Each structure stands twice: as structure tokens, then as C-alpha cells.
Amino acid sequence: MKIGIIGPAASGKTTLFNALTGGVAATGGYGAARVNIGAAAVADARVDALSGVFKPKKATYAGVNFVDAGVGDAGAAKSAEAIPQALEGADALLVVVRAFEDAGVPHPKESVDPARDLADVRFDLMLRDLAVVERRMERLEKLVRVKKDPAEAAELALLGRIREVLEEGRPVRSLDMSEEEARSVKGFGFLSAKPLLVVVNIGEDQLGEADAFAKLNGETPVVLAARLEEELAQLPADERAAFLADYDLESSALDKVVQASFALLDLRCFFTVGEDEVRSWPVRAGTVALHAAGTIHSDLERGFIRAEVISFPDFMAAGSLASARDRGTLRLEGKDYVVKDGDIFHVRFNV
Ligand SMILES: Nc1nc2c(ncn2[C@@H]2O[C@H](COP(=O)(O)OP(=O)(O)O)[C@@H](O)[C@H]2O)c(=O)[nH]1
Ligand SMILES: [Mg+2]
Incomplete structure (x- = not known):
């Protein structure tokens, strides 16, 4: 799944991209022609719980890919033509509009007005x-x-x-x-x-007034301070809590962006488990077992026989796959089974 980041120049697109992906792309460059591509992982307590049971070598969270292609940076007059092909393949778009005031960062339209910018982008x-x-x-x-x-x-x-x-x-x-x-x-x-997710980028000094942007042109944006999130993302994990406390914040706003992206794309996660890896896989709502198998590996789709499926709560109640089998909560499903969020999934196949 790929989300394209767009918005006026100097709205904080690259700053937000860095925060989301832990990247260090250069910010502050007008019309930068570079295309930044990176992935953001989705924190998921269920992956942590399953890792506690299987003690895998690796735990992999579901991710969303973000593309920051400098769209909008070329200036409003040309922006309709300046939209690069990178965006045509995107599943959704994330618009960053700017609410922060900073004389050192001139707005291309010479005034800060997030509602106007959102209307212009649309x-x-x-x-x-x-x-x-x-x-x-x-x-x-x-x-x-x-x-x-x-x-x-x-x-x-x-x-x-x-x-x-x-x-x-x-x-x-x-x-x-x-x-x-x-x-x-x-x-x-x-x-x-494409579905549109709106992010309002506020200044560190506006954190107390975030509610003023709870609605914007009929949308419900995610309101965050991108520069602060970028700094936070670059801190070692053990220094983050103190940094958040300094700003009276409970948590990073990035999870909200990723969660809103998931909702926008109508994604569900299923899990694969084992000693090698516990992994969360995002798929569109309505995905059937056969295609879910294909997202893991094309061989699993080609040679699909059946899927063994158990819901996350049923698995945790049983404690292990063997005991779930005994209790009868581990089911066999065919290729047309519609995968549910939180299903633990094991494909039987033969190629
Ligand atoms: N004061 C302030 N500056 C910010 C904020 N977010 C981004 N910036 C700065 O604005 C400039 C433009 O940001 P950038 O991410 O490059 O914008 P882009 O052109 O949309 O990619 C950079 O110098 C950022 O550090 C913010 O919340 N407050
Ligand atoms: Mg940029």
C-alpha cells in the first residue's frame, strides 16, 4: 500500500515524511526534485503478544509506504502539471497543509491559511x-x-x-x-x-490550540507538529518519554496518521506466526484466503489447499496452536473465506 504526500511548498511534507519513516531527507528545499520513498510500521500490541508466545527471531509489523515527491513545491500555477507519475500508482493521498507561522520559512502564497491551501490542493x-x-x-x-x-x-x-x-x-x-x-x-x-487524508501541520507553540483545526473544509484532519515529530522520531527510544513530557504530550501523533491511513485504505491485518517470524500482513477488507496466501508468497496461492485459521483472542485463550486444535478453535477454511482483522493464518499448500 502506497500513500503519496502532497501539499504546498514548505508545508512540512518532507518533515512529516522523515517523522513517519525515520528518514533523514533534506527539508526546507523549495522544488526539490528528489522523490523520497519509505515505509512506516504500525505499532500493534497483538504482534507483541504473539512474539511473547513464539519468541521468534524476527517480529514484523504491518507497514504503509509513503512517497514524498515534492508535489506542490513547483508553485500553485504549475502544480496541476507538476504532479509526477509516482502519485498515479498511489492508493491514497495525504495532504499536508500548514498552520505554523515562521517568518524564516516563507509561504509560497505569502500568508498562512490551511483552509485555503486545502481547497487549492483539491x-x-x-x-x-x-x-x-x-x-x-x-x-x-x-x-x-x-x-x-x-x-x-x-x-x-x-x-x-x-x-x-x-x-x-x-x-x-x-x-x-x-x-x-x-x-x-x-x-x-x-x-x-483516491481517498484523501488531511494533516494540519501546527507549530510547537500551537499545541494548545490544536482543537481549532478539528474540522477543516468538512474534513477531520490529523493535527500534529511535524518538526517536533521529526525530532522525536530521531531520538533514541529511552529519551522519547522525557521529550514528550517537555511538551505536555502523551504520545506521538504519528500512530494517528498511520491508523487513519489504514482506515482510509480499509485495511485489515492478519498474522503469520512461528519460531522464525511473527508478522502482521495488511490486506484490503474483503480479501479472501486465496489472495491473502498470495500476499505471503505466490507459491502459497498457486498451491493453496486450505488455511488453518484462528482469531487472535481465541489463540491467546488457548495459549498454543496445539491446545487450540484440541479445543476446536483452530478451523480449516477454503479459498473463498474472507479474512478477518486479527486472524492467525497458516496456509497448507502443495506446489
Ligand atoms: N517553525 C516550524 N517550522 C517547520 C514546521 N514544520 C516544518 N517546518 C520547517 O519548514 C521548512 C519546510 O519544511 P519541509 O518539510 O521541507 O516542507 P516541504 O516543502 O513541504 O517538503 C523546513 O525548514 C522545516 O524545518 C513546524 O511545525 N514549525
Ligand atoms: Mg520537501
Whole structure:
């Protein structure tokens, strides 16, 4: 799963990227052409509990990939064209808007106004999608006139509906599309079709006023101080509690970003366990056992026979897989079983 970070120049995109991924990419550079890619792990107490039972060599938390491609840094006028391809493959977008005031960090629009910036970003995404739709429609109209291919005529009609929505100032995601229609336009990578997570970047001095941003243009953003989170992420674990206490904070806000990302992408986690590794695997809600097996390894999907499944609470109550088998809480499920959050999963396969 990949989330693209966007927002105006100097809103704190790279700072937040560093905080999320433990990275050290250079911040403060306007229009930096570098694309930063990194993963953020999701703290999960269930992985810790399972590690306590299996004492594995390695414990792996579910992760989300973040891409900071400097989108928006080229300036508002050009931003619709400046959106790089890196974002087209993203599953969701994270918009950073700036609420912190700092004379040393000039805002490209010369004033700090997170609501305006969010509205501008949304507008730019739709403008860019509209350009994509119009280019494709122009070509299709010619083709349909000559060839009269029904599939192309259907695509043209669907693109017409998408254009209408965009011209009304609504994102592609607000259009009611069948699954098949959504699949047929997936290749266009419409940015306003992607779910959007809003982060308001406040200054260290605004921590007490975070509630002022609890709602922004109808969205419920995650409010955080990115620079403080970046410093915190770079501290050794044993110094973090004291740092948080200095700012009267209970915990880092990054977990909230990652949790909101998971909710936005509608992800569920299942676990694999053993002496080598205890691992959490994120999959989309509705994923069936066969495809869950495939996310672990393609061989497991190819040679899938059955999955042994037990819920996390049932496993903890039994204490071991052997005792769960005795109690009958370890079930055998077929390839169409829909994986639930917290399932412990063992695939029987044969290739
Ligand atoms: N004062 C203050 N500065 C910040 C904050 N967050 C980021 N910055 C600074 O703003 C500048 C731009 O940040 P950066 O992450 O590079 O923004 P980007 O252009 O959106 O990637 C850097 O000098 C950051 O240190 C903040 O919460 N408060
Ligand atoms: Mg940057």
C-alpha cells in the first residue's frame, strides 16, 4: 500500500515524511526534485503478544509506504502539471497543509491559511484529472466516429460522466461507478478518485490550540507538529518519554496518521506466526484466503489447499496452536473465506 504526500511548498511534507519513516531527507528545499520513498510500521500490541508466545527471531509489523515527491513545491500555477507519475500508482493521498507561522520559512502564497491551501490542493487535483479526461475524450471521439467500437463508445460515455462531475467541482471519487466501471478507468490514475487524508501541520507553540483545526473544509484532519515529530522520531527510544513530557504530550501523533491511513485504505491485518517470524500482513477488507496466501508468497496461492485459521483472542485463550486444535478453535477454511482483522493464518499448500 502506497500513500503519496502532497501539499504546498514548505508545508512540512518532507518533515512529516522523515517523522513517519525515520528518514533523514533534506527539508526546507523549495522544488526539490528528489522523490523520497519509505515505509512506516504500525505499532500493534497483538504482534507483541504473539512474539511473547513464539519468541521468534524476527517480529514484523504491518507497514504503509509513503512517497514524498515534492508535489506542490513547483508553485500553485504549475502544480496541476507538476504532479509526477509516482502519485498515479498511489492508493491514497495525504495532504499536508500548514498552520505554523515562521517568518524564516516563507509561504509560497505569502500568508498562512490551511483552509485555503486545502481547497487549492483539491482544486489542482481535479484540474489535473480534467486535463487527462479531456485529452482522452478528444482521441476517443475521433475513434468512435470512425470505428464505432461499442467498448470505446462506453468508455467515452463514462468519461463524459466523469468530466461532468469534475466540471461541477466534485472529485472523481464522488461519482457512483460500478466495480467494472471503476476498473476500466483505473489506468488513468485519477488523483481525485483516491481517498484523501488531511494533516494540519501546527507549530510547537500551537499545541494548545490544536482543537481549532478539528474540522477543516468538512474534513477531520490529523493535527500534529511535524518538526517536533521529526525530532522525536530521531531520538533514541529511552529519551522519547522525557521529550514528550517537555511538551505536555502523551504520545506521538504519528500512530494517528498511520491508523487513519489504514482506515482510509480499509485495511485489515492478519498474522503469520512461528519460531522464525511473527508478522502482521495488511490486506484490503474483503480479501479472501486465496489472495491473502498470495500476499505471503505466490507459491502459497498457486498451491493453496486450505488455511488453518484462528482469531487472535481465541489463540491467546488457548495459549498454543496445539491446545487450540484440541479445543476446536483452530478451523480449516477454503479459498473463498474472507479474512478477518486479527486472524492467525497458516496456509497448507502443495506446489
Ligand atoms: N517553525 C516550524 N517550522 C517547520 C514546521 N514544520 C516544518 N517546518 C520547517 O519548514 C521548512 C519546510 O519544511 P519541509 O518539510 O521541507 O516542507 P516541504 O516543502 O513541504 O517538503 C523546513 O525548514 C522545516 O524545518 C513546524 O511545525 N514549525
Ligand atoms: Mg520537501
